[in-house]
Amino acid sequence: MRLKLKIWRQQSRSAAGKFVSYPMDDANPDMSMLECLDVLNERLIEAGEDPVAFEHDCREGICGSCGFMINGVAHGPLPATTVCQLTLRHFKEGQELVLEPWRARAFPLIKDLVVDRRSFDRIISSGGYVSVSTGSAPDGNAILVSKESADRAMDAAACIGCGACVAACPNASAALFTGAKIAHLGILPQGKPERDVRALRMVAQMNAEGFGGCTNIGECTGVCPKEIPLEVIAAMNRDYIRGSWRERDNLVTTIRPFTEWSTGSKLKVDRATE
Amino acid sequence: MELNSRIPSGPIERLWDETRFNMKLVNPANKRRHSLIVVGSGLAGASAAATLGELGYNVKCFCFQDSPRRAHSIAAQGGINAAKNYQNDGDSIYRLFYDTVKGGDFRAREANVYRLAQISVSIIDQCVAQGVPFAREYGGTLTNRSFGGAQVSRTFYARGQTGQQLLLGAYQALERQVQAGSVAMYPRTEMLDLIVIDGRARGIVTRNLVTGEIDTHLGDAVILGTGGYGNVFYLSTNAKGSNVTASWRAHKRGALFANPCFTQIHPTCIPVSGDYQSKLTLMSESLRNDGRIWVPKQKGDTRPPDRIPESERDYYLERRYPSFGNLVPRDVASRNAKYACDEGRGVGETGLGVYLDFADSIRRLGRKTIEERYGNLFDMYERITGEDPYAVPMRIYPAIHYTMGGLWVDYHLMSSIPGLFVIGEANFSDHGANRLGASALMQGLSDGYFIVPYTVGDYLASNKLEKISESQSEVGNAVALVEQMTQKLLAIDGKRTVDSFHRQLGKIVWDYCGMSRTAGGLRLAIEQIRELREEFWNNLRVPGSAADFNQSLEKAGRVADFFELAELMCVDALERNESCGGHFREEYQTAEGEAQRDDDNYSYVAAWEYRGYGSPEELVKELLEFQYVHPSQRSYK
Amino acid sequence: MATTVLGARDVRPARFWASTNGKKAVMAVTGAILFLFVIGHMLGNLQIFEGPEKLNDYGHFLHSVPEILWAVRSVLIVSVVLHIWASVQLAVRKTKARPVGYSHRDNIASSYASRTMYWSGPILLAFVIYHLLHLTAGVIQPGGEFVPADVYHNVVAGFQVWYVSAWYVFSMVLLAFHIRHGAWSMFQSVGFNHPRHTPILKKGALALAILIAAGYISVPVSVMLGVVK
Structure with a gap:
């Protein structure tokens, strides 16, 4: 099949970017979107051009590495599907596909379709865990968890951290991502002791990262490859309000966001060789 | 080289307890002064880094992905085994041990497997406490299923996403330590060499995948949890980024590589x-x-x-x-x-x-x-x-799907280079010639949460580690080697892409060293691999520069290592004149076409020692003894 | 890792307000107050169909105790101010959160109403100001002289001017949109969402939005049609 790819090319965060069109005259409908880019890149390299940088790893929809906008929709038109599992047969013969990276201040661009999502790690780092050190756990069956709670927690925990929710949100809000973790741990008895402080800290970090505020629009859940429900955002709001009211020690820390990658290495590529 | 597997003697059920008791402990006040390097952030790496951080060590953790949560452990679907016997169907530590040794076709160490079965019980407790949403019965207890032909229900699962949930548990524990300041996380950073000083692993050389900066990180021990090498086949169920580079470069620095031909389909x-x-x-x-x-x-x-x-x-x-x-x-x-x-x-x-x-x-x-x-x-x-x-x-x-082979480790999960520990799929230890379903997650977490944190402590407490500095020649040499290789890859400026070479290499390995192997085929494969490698180094084209985000360059370095590994796999498969587990040699089968093991001649771990580029590797054997589970022929008729 | 510790001197309500979630909670509560006012106001307006006397008596009753009147007005003013203040800050945040926009972005899961809150809000504000100047303060007198005690006269005279009615109808349609999203969204903002109940809330919000708009619009339409003179 024939397709026309219009891809955002940008060498680095500071460079100017632009769309470049590439015809794909012999795409195979069974290819995934990423395999189509593989084929394009092979050609670009052979022609002496710079291949398109895009993030990918597991290619089975679970690692959360991949993702970009296809014609204005995060991960493209097929619901509950990441771009690595999106096959070209879902597009029309001769269609133009516009590929654009996630755009958000908290996801600074690295190159072409690759963005920096360390802000998500910092949100988890600020409180998205149960503070239980190795060795101190009671027997797995010591605390009973109703099947319903386990299922609901699993629904929220299915998040793959791809960032599509932020990308699709008109506000560029990370509420669905943050809410998913707060809901997952807040539902389970193991996460209850830290429920208040977790919500306070994670929300504070989410805000510190420069994401927009949630206005309950719901685009996030529409593009979410794991169909995380909007309910998790309500859970976050509830825990945040509850935590704000009950809080006593007033110790909310946030991690200062950083976007730098360079380690300031003194070792240069031209180092003398022995 | 002599291999000392450091397996203590005594009744098998007491080995791990006694080993732990005999270990030296690091003074709590001194832990902070020991800096440890963990490479890889999958189940093994993340759980080790988190636990070592909790214990008070100064930990640096590296992964090539953009976040530690992306490691390929995340893709495991089925579940994790544990000898909890919650179903009261006759399971026990001994039975899990027995099944695993037998399932591994009698090519694993009994002591390691027994310890794995013992620890399996604590893993479930730990993960539940972290908030892993395992499937539950209506009454609220944990539920199990039987998996991979096991006759007892001992597999714990979280829908079809068990690996994801266990990894997120470990990742969250890791992020907690990042916040606490005990672990420094280095995403998008790839280990490209091991720094060995005075015979001990003392650091790594890394490349920052965004800026291209080459850095060195020194420490008192290096722990590799860098996964398996299934991508040598190009087409595999592994993630695209999964690679053997960290293990292979450690191998080239002296760590023995064991049983490379044991791969699972x-x-x-x-x-x-x-x-x-x-x-x-x-x-x-x-x-x-x-x-x-x-x-x-x-x-x-x-x-x-x-x-x-x-x-x-x-x-x-x-x-x-x-x-x-x-x-x-x-x-x-x-x-x-x-x-x-x-x-x-x-x-x-x-x-x-x-x-x-x-x-x-x-x-x-x-x-x-x-x-x-x-x-x-x-x-x-x-x-x-x-x-x-x-x-x-x-x-x-x-x-x-999985590679049972990997860097050789002793009972302490330490490789043949003192101070280099290898955990998870990257080591060879527990699955023998064939891994049973739902055992990979168990091994990764067992190594990371419960074994290496002890054994590393013992290593630090029992050895006097000299002070080292960046200016030592070993450090400079390692950096120079990495930079040379990078420049060399960029300088070839040939016609073919990395992927085209990788695909062709994969096809050779799959055809001759895949599901079934013959001596003739393996010899042919070795020849073809060498030829193709020759072409790789003469006709490769890597666009871009070393000083920025360059995915082709990353891949090129990894494929270069796959070439060398592929040859060793074939050599190992050729050397093992028997069929066992995932290794099937057509010459060695029963009249009915079933695998025929040769316990008299091949009941050993084949550990290979690197002897320099182009020289044949040297085989070092670790003989296996079976005191508890006696080798028998598998039959499924 | 660099961390900022907010000390004990940090004022908690200020921090609550500073967070996006806190602002949305405030918007939910103030929105609820305004929503109730809108219902009450509409029910009051509908008395126009019972004749001039009834409506004027009602107007008189509302003004009878100035303390209560101003107490209610204060709550409303504070609500409006907080509601707008929070939304302006969120809007500013929104622009900062995506400094480089998309060439094109499709909406696939959201309602038109939810995406146009930033539009319908300011226009409604403009309407409210106009509306107060017209029928409360009497500063603008499009339909002839403003008679302070004769509510009925002021309404009828005003709505006989076509563009006043048109502006009013247009604004009420926007109000309906605003309510259609706001009336369920406020529950979400304070933490209530349930797979069984939220769909009912959404339907209820839509029904109320239509009812409220219809109730308000019935007045100018009746005036224009000559049903109310």
Whole structure:
């Protein structure tokens, strides 16, 4: 099949970017979107051009590495599907596909379709865990968890951290991502002791990262490859309000966001060789 | 070289306890002064880094992905075994131990496997406490399923995403330590060499994948949790980024590589659809519980499956293995699919596929039941192939899935280089020649949470580690080597892309060192690999520069290492004149076509020592002794 | 890792307000107050169909105790101010959160109403100001002289001017949109969402939005049609 790819090319965060069109005259409908880019890149390299940088790893929809906008929709038109599992047969013969990276201040661009999502790690780092050190756990069956709670927690925990929710949100809000973790741990008895402080800290970090505020629009859940429900955002709001009211020690820390990658290495590529 | 596996003597159930008691402890006040390097952030790496951080060490953790949460452990579907015996169906630590040794076709160390079975129990407790949402009974207790032909229900699971949930548990524990300041996380940073000073592993050389900066990180011990090498086959169920580079470069610095030819093939993957195919997608083995596997009796029968009458179908597993039928172990099911396709009876456009048919089950149980059991898998299959498996039979084909081989480690999980520890799939230790379902997650977490944190402490407390500095020549040499290699790859400026070489290499390895192997084929493969490697170093084209984000350059370095590993795999497979587990040599089979082990001559771990580029590696044997589980022939007739 | 510790001197309500979630909670509560006012106001307006006397008596009753009147007005003013203040800050945040926009972005899961809150809000504010100047303060007198005690006269005279009615109808349609999203969204903002109840809330919000708009619009339409003179 024939397709026309219009891809955002940008060498680095500071460079100017632009769309470049590439015809794909012999795409195979069974290819995934990423395999189509593989084929394009092979050609670009052979022609002496710079291949398109895009993030990918597991290619089975679970690692959360991949993702970009296809014609204005995060991960493209097929619901509950990441771009690595999106096959070209879902597009029309001769269609133009516009590929654009996630755009958000908290996801600074690295190159072409690759963005920096360390802000998500910092949100988890600020409180998205149960503070239980190795060795101190009671027997797995010591605390009973109703099947319903386990299922609901699993629904929220299915998040793959791809960032599509932020990308699709008109506000560029990370509420669905943050809410998913707060809901997952807040539902389970193991996460209850830290429920208040977790919500306070994670929300504070989410805000510190420069994401927009949630206005309950719901685009996030529409593009979410794991169909995380909007309910998790309500859970976050509830825990945040509850935590704000009950809080006593007033110790909310946030991690200062950083976007730098360079380690300031003194070792240069031209180092003398022995 | 002499290998000391440091397995203590005594009754097997007391070995680990006694080992722990005899270990020296690091003074709590001194822990902060020890800096440890953990490479990899999967189940093994993340759990080790988190636990070492909790203990108070100064930890640096590295991963090549953009976040530690992306490690490929995340893709494990089935579950994790533990000898909890919650189902009261007769499971025990001893039974899990027994099953694992037997399942590994008697090529694993008894002491290691026993410890794994003991620790399995604590892993579940730890993960539950972290908030892993394991499946539950209505009463609130943990539920189990039986998996991979086990006769007891000992597999814990979280839907079809057990690996994801366990990894997120470890990742969250890791992020907690990052926040606490005890672990410094370095994402998008790839280890490119090991720094060995005075015979001890003292640091690593890394490349920052965004800026291209080459850095050195020094410490008192290095822990590799860098996964398996299945991507040597190019097409595998591994993530695209999974690679052997960290292990291989450590190997070149003196760490022995054990049993590289022990690779596992998974029988139920979605077949290749074209040359552009970049990876294979696995579907849970549970499908074989209700699906019937068949191919047409006639060669080259291109009729659609519904036009092939029952009498012209060959349900070859049911025919050959009447008692186990479609539920024969992974290696047997895979090999038979290959034979059917080799005979020209494969289905689908490429002829590399067999049918997995649910029509009978749908008739017998109703579509609704099948939907409940396999709904997600059927959806995934339809998403990828565009075919509706409720209406037409699925097409499946085996794919490489796991590598049992890896860097050689002793009972303390320390490699042959003192101070270099290897955990998870990256080491060779616990699965012998074949891994049982739901054991990989168990081993990764066992190594990371419960073994290496102790053994590293013992190493630090029992050895006097000299002060080292960046200015030492060993550090400079390692950096220079890395930079040379980078420049060399960029300077070739040939015509072919990295992927094209990788694909071709994978095909050679798959054809001759895949599901079944022959001496002749392996010799041919070694020749072809060398030729192709020659071309690689003369005709490769890597665009861009070393000083920025360059995915082709990353891949080129990894494929260069795969070339060397591929050769060693073939050498190892050629040396092992027997069939066992995932290693099937056609010359060594019974009259019925089953694998034939040679316990008299090959009951050992084949550990290979690097002797310089181009020189043959030297084989060092670690003999295996079986005191508890006595070798017997597997039979599934 | 660099961390900022907010000390004990940090004022908690200020921090609550500073967070996006806190602002949305405030918007939910103030929105609820305004929503109730809108219902009450509409029910009051509908008395126009019972004749001039009834409506004027009602107007008189509302003004009878100035303390209560101003107490209610204060709550409303504070609500409006907080509601707007929070939304302006969120809007500013929104622009900062995506400094480089998309060439094109499709909406696939959201309602038109939810995406146009930033539009319908300011226009409604403009309407409210106009409306107060027209029928409360009497500063603008499009339909002839403003008679302070004769509500009925002021309404009828005003709505006989076509563009006043048109502006009013247009604004009420926007109000309906605003309510259609706001009336369920406020529950979400304070933490209530349930797979069984939220769909009912959404339907209820839509029904109320239509009812409220219809109730308000019935007045100018009746005036224009000459049903109310």
